[in-house]
Every structure is written in structure tokens, then in C-alpha cells.
Amino acid sequence: MKSYKKDKEYMSLVGPLIDHPRFQKLDGIVQHHHSTRLEHSINVSYTSYKIAKRLGWDAKSTARGGLLHDFFYYDWRTTKFNKGHAWVHPRIAVRNARKVTTLNKREEDIILKHMWGATIAPPRYKEGYIVTMVDKYWAVREASRPLKKWFKKPIAYSRKLLGSHHH
Template identity: 70%
Template sequence: MKRYQDDKEFMDLVGHLIQHPRFQRLDDITHHHYSTRMKHSINVAYSSYRLAKRFGWDAKSTARGGLLHDFFYYDWRDTKFSKSHAWIHPRVAVRNANKLTTLNRKEKDIILKHMWGATLAPPRYKESYIVTLMDKYWAVKEASYPMRQRLKRRKIFHRKELGSHNQ
């Protein structure tokens, strides 16, 4: 996948948000054990943006909503938040996002409904479904990082082992 920084159109839409000091604070917060909340948010935003663009949908709202979908600072594993996190954090994210920029209705829906499945209200817009799916994809990819690294090392070792038997 093309690096998001090299995508001028994407950066024109959200680069100013990524560079904002409040958003940059997310880079200090661990998210899904092996990523930061900032990296996760950028991954979700960029992959969602590319899909929306491919389908001819609203890529701008998708990028902005995807970027700001997890814009909160608390540790969700803290016991006072853990049971209600799926319901609370989208509302906190919208409130924090509104301090950075003006959100349109679609962007608000993307942020508020990205936990659909864990929450009841379904997304209103097709772009919200993209972000919901990309959020789950990146959560699994980020959380499974150590397992994927072990498998990669095992494959490399196995190839070397097979190569020595063929000689």
C-alpha cells in the first residue's frame, strides 16, 4: 500500500489534523497492544479513504471520520471504562474532534457508529461501514503482530532448512 505521506490528496484533506498537537498526543498512547492510537487512526483513515475513492464515494468525509474515530486519551482497559468503552469512546472522540475542526453529519456518523456490532445503532452512511470494517481489520492486524512475526520467522527458518536439505 502506498505510504499515506506520499499521497498528496490524502494529506491535503487530513494532514493539518495529523500535525495538530492534540492529535499528535495519540502517538504516546498504546492501542491494540502493538500500535499507537495515532498509527491505528492513520491506518484506518488511509485504507478507508482509498476504498471510498475507489468506489467513487465521499473520500474526504471517510478520511476525516476515519482519522478521528478513536480521538480519545484515556486507557480503555481501566476498569472504570472497560464495560462501557464501546459506547463512550465514540462520543468522547466526536467531542474532541469538534475542538479541532467542524464535522459534517457524515463524519459524525462515521465516528459515532464505528463500533457498530458492539453497539446497537447501525451506521447511516456507506462510508461509515467502510470505517467500521477497516477499524476491525486494523485492530486484528495490530493485535496479531507478534503471532505474524513468529510465523514469518518460522517460514524463513523452514526455507533455510529446506535449502540445506536440497544440497
């Protein structure tokens, strides 16, 4: 079982959102080449939640905003939005989130500003900075999954070669 599922407090905050049929549709959408949008959203949400909780900040809003930050269904690489995707998709995510839950101001700001860096307006709340940075962390980590496997193979292969050439 995934560690986030064992975290009763976290699941009490976002479990119903994760289980929602509209949110489950994200499981069929590739996010960063080697993850689904559902996996990515949960990764960002749970990591951000743990950081906010450790800092004594608003962990509930951080968990919910992090979970819903990429709540959209199109593939941004193949749509007309692709140039304005960083600005457009957070607004679509807020609209989709409002269809399944009521958002507070902090959650809404987290979703709208999570692309800060690619967009101009910085987060209004400190929790938004957590989600913004954690989102970048997971994007890189998920996109580089195959590299991890690739790097392990040459090391094992070189050890085998070196081992066989020692006299």
C-alpha cells in the same frame, strides 16, 4: 516516507488534523498492543479514504471520520468505562474532534457508529460501513504483528532442518 504522506489530495484533507498537537498526543498511546492510536487512526483513515474514493463516495468525510474515530486519551483496558467502552469512546472522540475542527453530519455519524457490531445502532451513511470494517481489519492486523515474525522464524528453521537431513 509513508505512502499516505505522498498522497497530496489525502494530506490536503487531513494533514492539518494529523499535525494538530491534540491529535499528536495519540502517538504516545498504545492501541492494539503493537501500534499507537495515532498509527491506527491514520491506517484506518487512509485505507477507508482510498476505498471511498474508488467507489466514488464521500472520500473527504470518510478520511476525516476515519482519522478521528478513536480520538480519546484513556486506556480503555484500565478504566471504569471498560464495560461500556464501545459505547462511550465514540462520544468522547466526537467531543474531542469538535475541539479541533467542525464536523459534518456524515463525519460525526462515522465516528459515533464505528463500533457497530459491538453496539446496536448501524451507520446512517454508507461511508460509515467502510470505516467500521476497515477499523476491524486494522485492529486484527496491528494486534497480530508479532505473530507474523513468529511464523517466519519456524518456517526458516524448519527449512534449515529439512535441508540438512536430505541425503
